[in-house]
Amino acid sequence: MKKISTLIFIIILGFLFVNFTISTPASSRQDVKTEKAKYHVPEDVQQIIDKSCYDCHYSESENEKGKKKLQFDKLGELKLYKQVAKLADIADEINEGEMPPEEALEEYPEIKLTDEEKTKLVGWAEEMAKQLSSDSE
Amino acid sequence: MNWKRITLYIILAIIILIQFIPAGRPELGTSHENDLLYNNEIPEDIAGMLRASCYDCHSYEVNYPWYSYVAPVSWLVARDIREGLKELNFSEWESQSKMDKAKNLDEIIDEITEGEMPMPIYTIIHRNAKLTDEQKEQLADWADSYAESLFE
Numbered sequence: 001m002k003k004i005s006t007l008i009f010i011i012i013l014g015f016l017f018v019n020f021t022i023s024t025p026a027s028s029r030q031d032v033k034t035e036k037a038k039y040h041v042p043e044d045v046q047q048i049i050d051k052s053c054y055d056c057h058y059s060e061s062e063n064e065k066g067k068k069k070l071q072f073d074k075l076g077e078l079k080l081y082k083q084v085a086k087l088a089d090i091a092d093e094i095n096e097g098e099m100p101p102e103e104a105l106e107e108y109p110e111i112k113l114t115d116e117e118k119t120k121l122v123g124w125a126e127e128m129a130k131q132l133s134s135d136s137e
Numbered sequence: 138m139n140w141k142r143i144t145l146y147i148i149l150a151i152i153i154l155i156q157f158i159p160a161g162r163p164e165l166g167t168s169h170e171n172d173l174l175y176n177n178e179i180p181e182d183i184a185g186m187l188r189a190s191c192y193d194c195h196s197y198e199v200n201y202p203w204y205s206y207v208a209p210v211s212w213l214v215a216r217d218i219r220e221g222l223k224e225l226n227f228s229e230w231e232s233q234s235k236m237d238k239a240k241n242l243d244e245i246i247d248e249i250t251e252g253e254m255p256m257p258i259y260t261i262i263h264r265n266a267k268l269t270d271e272q273k274e275q276l277a278d279w280a281d282s283y284a285e286s287l288f289e
Contacts, residue, residue, distance in 0.1 A: 079288075081287060088239070088240040133239070
C-alpha cells in the first residue's frame with residue numbers, strides 16, 4: 001500500500017515537472033522580446049501591444065510597411081535616439097487615432113483599442129521616451 | 138461688345154477681387170536665439186543644404202517671391218509655410234525637448250530618404266532646393282550622427 005502511494009506521489013510529481021517545462025517557453029516569450037531592450041514593458045502594456053500592434057510591427061511580419069516603420073522585437077537594438085523617436089511616434093499615432101489603421105480594424109475588429117488601453121499605451125510610450133532622453137543627459 | 142470680351146472682363150474682375158482675400162501668411166518671429174544653425178557647429182555644406190532646401194518653409198527665414206503675393210498662388214504658398222512651420226521650425230530648434238529633437242531628426246532622415254522633402258511642387262520652381270542623391274545621403278548621415286551626439 002505504501003509502495004503504491006509512493007508511486008502515485010512520484011507520478012504526480014512527474015506530471016508537475018512536465019507541466020512546468022512545457023509552460024516555460026510560453027511565458028519566457030516576453031523576456032525574449034525585450035531581452036536587449038533599454039526600456040521596460042509592463043505586462044499589461046505588453047498585452048495591448050500583442051493584441052493590437054505586434055502582428056504588423058515585428059521583424060517577421062508580412063506587412064512590409066508596418067515592419068519598415070517599427071519592429072517591437074528589435075526596438076531595443078536601435079540607436080538610443082531612434083528608440084526615443086519611435087516611442088514618441090507611437091504616442092503620437094495612438095493619440096491621433098492613426099493606429100491601428102482603419103483597414104486593419106475592418107478586417108480584425110477585435111484589435112481596436114479601448115480608450116483605457118490607449119491611455120495606458122500612450123502613457124507608457126511617453127514615459128519611456130522621456131526616461132531614455134533624460135538618462136543620457 | 139461680343140461675348141469673348143465680356144468673358145475676359147469677368148475673369149479679370151474675379152482675379153482682381155480674389156486679391157482682397159487674405160492669404161493667411163503665418164506670423165514669423167525674428168529672433169535667431171533658438172535657431173539650429175546659430176547654436177550649433179554645423180558643417181558648411183550641410184548648413185547650405187538646410188538653408189537652400191528646408192529653411193524657406195521650416196524657419197522664420199522665409200523668402201516670399203513676388204508671385205507668392207498674387208492670389209491664388211499666395212493661398213497655396215501661405216498654407217504650405219503654415220503647415221511646414223507647424224511640423225518643424227529650425228528657428229525654434231533649441232526650445233524643443235531632447236525627445237522632440239530625436240523625433241524630428243528621425244523624421245528628417247525618413248522624409249529626405251523617401252524623397253518626400255523638399256516637396257516636388259517646391260523644387261520645380263526652386264531648382265537650387267533640389268537635392269541630388271549624394272546630397273540626400275549626406276544630409277541623412279549628418280542628421281543621424283547629430284542625433285546620436287545628442288544622446289552620448
